Every structure is written in structure tokens, then in C-alpha cells.
Amino acid sequence: MGPTIHDVARLANTSKSTVSRYLNGQKVKRATQEALDRAIEELNFHRNANARRLVMDKTNTIGVVVDNISNVFYSGIIRGIEIVAGRRGFNCIFYSWTSNYGSEREFLSLLYEGQVDGLILVSFQKRTEEDLAEFRDSAYPIALVGDHGELEGLLSVDVDNAAGLEEIVSYLHGLGHREIAYIAGPPHAGASKYRLKGFRQSMEALGLTENPAWIAESDWSNQGGYEAMRKLLKVGGFTAVVASNDETAIGALRAIQEQGLSVPSRLSLVGFDDISISEWVFPSLTTVRQPFQEIGMLAAEGLFRRIEGGI
Structure with a gap:
């Protein structure tokens, strides 16, 4: 003792x-x-932290649940959460739900059992309507990063994926491109449909023709981008390619260069995310930046407002 x-x-x-x-x-x-x-x-x-928790009815700890702790995209988000939590005198406990539980919903037990004062659920995967409804209706402090299914009443932080793609297409249009191909993301990713929506909306708004043969799907990996680009190159006829994330774009770049084509003089290529490796490929990748740290900070600030009863 x-x-x-x-x-x-x-x-x-x-x-x-x-x-x-x-x-x-x-x-x-x-x-x-x-x-x-x-x-x-x-x-x-x-x-004795446990004794103090019983007296104060507070853990001074938040849980941060990510779908895959090894995903490089999450490092900036986690850093943003840590900054805000540190300012509030809170600790963070991190969980990877794909390696421990069947779904995000199971982590609600951490709140019910009083192990944490709030939860931030971080996932780029598409969430079910049932899960989103339970998160919305919970009496406990919960914040989401990523897919919110356009459900009202949720505390959720994400970028405007459609607007990001619209900016890319407008940028390429301004460079004189009229024949633009697109490498889409996987169906299980929440942002995929919004980025494709933004691509199509921008093409239509600019009076450009969308060619179904110039749209290929990927799994958002380097290999997936490489394979999708090889399929598109067999069709040909376009002057620019929009890849729906940077890893896909980097794989696509390799496929283009293997065909002896130059980027950007022969074919323009744009990605989405601005991951750190994008500036180290040759040529460095033109991309749209996701403010990952700011996303994490906004989610944490919203969560603490709920913990403190502000909203």
C-alpha cells in the first residue's frame, strides 16, 4: 500500500x-x-486517480477512437486534439477500433462506464444510419470527424469534399484543360461520393463533357491509383487527371511515367489531401490541402463545450 x-x-x-x-x-x-x-x-x-474520479465524478480524460491507428492521415488530427486537450488539462487515450472492436458504437461503453468524459470518433469510412442516429441521440459528449451522413444534430467536423474537387476542376479548366479524367475512391469511404459529386457538378457548371470511360475507381492506395491509371491510359483522349486522394495520385504518376509521358507538359495530374510525401515525388504533386490539425482542434473544442454543458 x-x-x-x-x-x-x-x-x-x-x-x-x-x-x-x-x-x-x-x-x-x-x-x-x-x-x-x-x-x-x-x-x-x-x-489515486480512481479515488479522485469517484469523488469528482470526472476522469479528466477523453477517448479518441480511430478506425486504423496506423493511418498517416490521422497524425495531424490527433495532434490537433492533443493541443486542445492539453490546454484543458485533459489526457487522451487512443483506440483503434478495427483491431479491437467490431464497430465504433461499441466504444460508447467507455462513456457509460465512466472511463472517459467524452469521445471523439475519427473515421473516413462511411457510417451506418443506425450508428449515426445513436451518436446523435446519446446524452453523453461525442464528437465525430469524417462521415456524418448529412444527419442534423450531430457534432461533426469534416472538410467540404465536394467544394475541394470543384476547386481542382476549375483550376485545370483555367489552365486550358477540357478533357478531364477522374480516379474515384472506394465506396466504403465516406468522402468518395462527395468528391465525385463535386467533380461532376464542376464539370457541368463549366460546360465540360463527362466521359464515363474516363472515370476509374481505386481503393485509395498507391497500387490502386497505379492500376486505375493504366486502365485510363488504354482509353486515352484526356489531357488532365484528377485523383481523389494523394496516394492514388502518386500511384497514377508512376503509371504515367512508365508510359514515357511527362507530367505536367504532356498530362496534368492533381491530387487531394496534401500528405507530406506529395512534395517528395518528382515532379511534386499539385494537390488540395486538408487542414488535419485544425480539424482535430475543432472537434476537440466542440467536445469540451459539450463536456462543460455549453451546448
Whole structure:
């Protein structure tokens, strides 16, 4: 059994209530503070977090659930969450649900059991209507990053994927391109349909013809982009390619270069995300930036407003 606040109080020659006030951040006399600090150091005292949680009914911890902890896209989002949590004096516990649970919904038990004060669910996968409805209707603080299914009443943060693609197509149009191919994302990714929607809306708004033969699907990997680009090159006839994420674009770039074609003088190529490796390929990739750290910060700030009862 480790030292208790009774031991600290006895060694510092003060009361248990004074020790408790000091440990909870309240002011005490300078001499008392110095005596407490000496006692805490001598006894190697550490607060019992579980006991404190029972008294305060608060863990000062938030859970951050991602669909795959190894996904490089999440590092910026996680950093943004950590910045906001640190400012609030909260810790973060990270979970990868694809390796531990069957679905995000199962992590709600962390809230129900009082293990965390709030949850941030981060996933680029498409969420079911049932899951989204449960997140919306929960009485506990929950924030989402990624797919929200256009369901009202959810605390959710994501980029405007359609608008990002519209910017890309408009950019290529401004360079003089009229025949534009598109490498779409996988159906299970929440952003795929919105990026394809943005591509089609922009093509129509600019009076450009969408050729079904110039649209290929990928799994958003380098290999998927490579294979999709090889299929498109067999069709030919276009002067620019929009890849719906950077990894796909990097794979597409390799396929183009293997055919002896030059980018951008022979064929223009644009990606989406602005991952760090995009500036290290040759030529460096033109891409639309996702503000990953800002996304994480916004999600965390919204979550803490709910924890504090602000919304």
C-alpha cells in the first residue's frame, strides 16, 4: 500500500483537508505549500486517480477512437486534439477500433462506464444510419470527424469534399484543360461520393463533357491509383487527371511515367489531401490541402463545450 494523504498531512504537520485542497489546485499558505511539497517528495506520493474520479465524478480524460491507428492521415488530427486537450488539462487515450472492436458504437461503453468524459470518433469510412442516429441521440459528449451522413444534430467536423474537387476542376479548366479524367475512391469511404459529386457538378457548371470511360475507381492506395491509371491510359483522349486522394495520385504518376509521358507538359495530374510525401515525388504533386490539425482542434473544442454543458 502506497502513502496516502493522511501520511502527507502527518509529515507536513497539517490537516487532511488542507492536503486535499492543495492537490486540487486551491491556494494554501506559502509555508504550508513548502511543507506539503517536501512531504510529497519524501513519501513519493501519487494521487489515486480512481479515488479522485469517484469523488469528482470526472476522469479528466477523453477517448479518441480511430478506425486504423496506423493511418498517416490521422497524425495531424490527433495532434490537433492533443493541443486542445492539453490546454484543458485533459489526457487522451487512443483506440483503434478495427483491431479491437467490431464497430465504433461499441466504444460508447467507455462513456457509460465512466472511463472517459467524452469521445471523439475519427473515421473516413462511411457510417451506418443506425450508428449515426445513436451518436446523435446519446446524452453523453461525442464528437465525430469524417462521415456524418448529412444527419442534423450531430457534432461533426469534416472538410467540404465536394467544394475541394470543384476547386481542382476549375483550376485545370483555367489552365486550358477540357478533357478531364477522374480516379474515384472506394465506396466504403465516406468522402468518395462527395468528391465525385463535386467533380461532376464542376464539370457541368463549366460546360465540360463527362466521359464515363474516363472515370476509374481505386481503393485509395498507391497500387490502386497505379492500376486505375493504366486502365485510363488504354482509353486515352484526356489531357488532365484528377485523383481523389494523394496516394492514388502518386500511384497514377508512376503509371504515367512508365508510359514515357511527362507530367505536367504532356498530362496534368492533381491530387487531394496534401500528405507530406506529395512534395517528395518528382515532379511534386499539385494537390488540395486538408487542414488535419485544425480539424482535430475543432472537434476537440466542440467536445469540451459539450463536456462543460455549453451546448
